[in-house]
Amino acid sequence: MNTINHHWQRFTLNQKLSRYAVYLLLILSLVQSVRTVEVIPEFFFDAPEQMADLFARMWPIDFAYYPISVHDAMVETLNIATLGTLITLIFAIPLALMNASNIVASPWSHWIARFFLVSSRSVNSLVWALLFVAIFGPGIIAGVLAIAFRSVGFVGKLLGEAIEEINMGPIEALQATGASWMSILLKGYWPQILPAFFSIVLFRWDINVRESAVLGLVGAGGIGVVLNDAMNLFEWQRVSMALVAIFVIVIVAEIVVVNIRKRLI
Numbered sequence: 001m002n003t004i005n006h007h008w009q010r011f012t013l014n015q016k017l018s019r020y021a022v023y024l025l026l027i028l029s030l031v032q033s034v035r036t037v038e039v040i041p042e043f044f045f046d047a048p049e050q051m052a053d054l055f056a057r058m059w060p061i062d063f064a065y066y067p068i069s070v071h072d073a074m075v076e077t078l079n080i081a082t083l084g085t086l087i088t089l090i091f092a093i094p095l096a097l098m099n100a101s102n103i104v105a106s107p108w109s110h111w112i113a114r115f116f117l118v119s120s121r122s123v124n125s126l127v128w129a130l131l132f133v134a135i136f137g138p139g140i141i142a143g144v145l146a147i148a149f150r151s152v153g154f155v156g157k158l159l160g161e162a163i164e165e166i167n168m169g170p171i172e173a174l175q176a177t178g179a180s181w182m183s184i185l186l187k188g189y190w191p192q193i194l195p196a197f198f199s200i201v202l203f204r205w206d207i208n209v210r211e212s213a214v215l216g217l218v219g220a221g222g223i224g225v226v227l228n229d230a231m232n233l234f235e236w237q238r239v240s241m242a243l244v245a246i247f248v249i250v251i252v253a254e255i256v257v258v259n260i261r262k263r264l265i
Contacts, residue, residue, distance in 0.1 A: 058240035065238045069226050070245050077222035077249070080140055080215065081208035084147025085201065091116075091152045096159035102171075103163060103189070113156070120153030125211045129220040138219035146220055147208050155204050162196035163189060202257045209253040213246045223249075 097103050099113035128149050132142035171188040179187070216224020223246055230238040 054236065057236040060237065061240045061244060062235075062237035063241060065241045066245065070223065070242055073216070073223040073226040073242075074245055074249055076140060077212050077216075077224075078209065080143040080147060080212040080220075080222050081205060083144045084212070085151060085205045085208050087144065087148035088151040088155050088204070089201070091148070092155035092159060095152065095156040096163060099156065099160035100163040102166075102168065103185075113160070117153040117156045117160075120149055120151075121157070122153075123150070125150040125215065126218055129215045129218050133219045138221070140221040143212060143215045143220035143222055146215055147212055150211070151204050151208060154207075155200055158200045159193070159197065162193045162200070166192040199261060202261055206253050206257045210250055213250070 095113045095116055098109045099117065101110065104110070125146050129142055129146035132145045136142050136145075166189060170192070171184060174184045174188045212222050212224075214224050216222040216226070217228050219225070223242060227239060227242040227246075230236075230242060
């Protein structure tokens with residue numbers, strides 16, 4: 001009696017070759033990137049010593065500098081993040097509705113909405129800030145608009161996905177009663193997406209606090225302006241004060257967002 005032995009393999013030969021091809025491509029990309037970057041070995045190996053020297057010059061922290069410039073700059077940073085997030089909703093909500101297939105059936109509407117949502121996400125906030133600084137000049141307006149335009153794609157995409165995932169039963173019941181489109185939107189869609197809406201907005205505001213802290217490096221207002229000025233003047237103890245303030249406000253914002261989400265969601 002012949003016994004047939006079956007050898008079990010997790011991957012087929014083609015799958016193995018494909019995986020090895022991906023690994024080889026990653027290694028080649030890494031090697032090519034290192035060669036293209038042209039790292040100077042002297043600077044690379046000297047970095048720990050230079051970093052230690054920089055930290056030595058940043059100590060002790062100049063806490064007296066906080067009430068002079070840092071406090072007002074931090075308040076301005078929070079204002080930029082908050083106003084930018086609120087302005088985002090003006091554009092993100094209509095785009096989310098246009099992108100949701102269970103609200104608007106037109107493919108053209110979906111393509112238009114996705115174009116603006118992708119365009120917003122593809123441009124970094126610093127690039128938006130540079131653009132608006134060139135248009136409006138340095139200041140808080142450029143920072144607010146940079147945060148707003150950067151956030152539209154994030155909020156609009158996630159909100160549109162939340163709308164598409166709702167239970168259509170209440171919507172169909174309202175439609176059967178002859179309710180208007182606005183009534184269906186407010187009484188059918190809105191109560192179901194409310195938790196996701198607050199979660200998305202709070203999460204984006206938390207991100208915007210972090211991003212607005214560096215917009216001042218390109219003249220868009222906030223704590224970044226103070227940080228940039230102190231670095232240009234080699235006032236490293238004041239630089240450390242600005243960095244500590246940024247770290248604290250980011251941690252506080254994270255704690256606030258987590259607690260609000262626990263209460264609302």
